[in-house]
Amino acid sequence: DAGVIQSPRHEVTEMGQEVTLRCKPISGHNSLFWYRQTMMRGLELLIYFNNNVPIDDSGMPEDRFSAKMPNASFSTLKIQPSEPRDSAVYFCASSFIGNTIYFGEGSWLTVV
């Protein structure tokens, strides 16, 4: 079975550029999560969706960050404009509500 698929795996971009991270959850899962991992703050939940609807975006750092889930099999996390402090690993994860959350391999973002 395919797991959570994220792209790109690695991205290096210049400050001010737009960054779009993509995620395909596991088929049949109806919850999707975006996490960010940094050395300083560890793993933080940015936003999660149930049945494609954003439920809690309290972890989104600021207005530069936005996330969408247009359908059950696709989600994006966009940063515009990007800043060096956004450099982190961004994980997408999915679950069937009330069950185990499975993580993707992560998108390693470096903003220079």
Next chain:
Amino acid sequence: AQSVTQPDIHITVSEGASLELRCNYSYGATPYLFWYVQSPGQGLQLLLKYFSGDTLVQGIKGFEAEFKRSQSSFNLRKPSVHWSDAAEYFCAVGAVQGAQKLVFGQGTRLTINP
């Protein structure tokens, strides 16, 4: 709100030795508890989980964990570690209801001496 504390930032053990990684949680109701492992440059892989029932849970790769409600702990153990167990280990607590937001501890980095 739930929280997780992993008191040990870094642990070093010798190959073949036993291992215990500590995890303490704070949550006002019955928690869902998880241990994930992250190898360098990789994503998080689920080792084991506790939802209910037997408080001693078995996971993959020979790991086990014991839920102790009285101590608010969910420590991870392995009787004999292998060099391939070197990784970062994360304990997480989730709410029983709803979409199960996970709150993670800061992680414990495990180094294995040959």
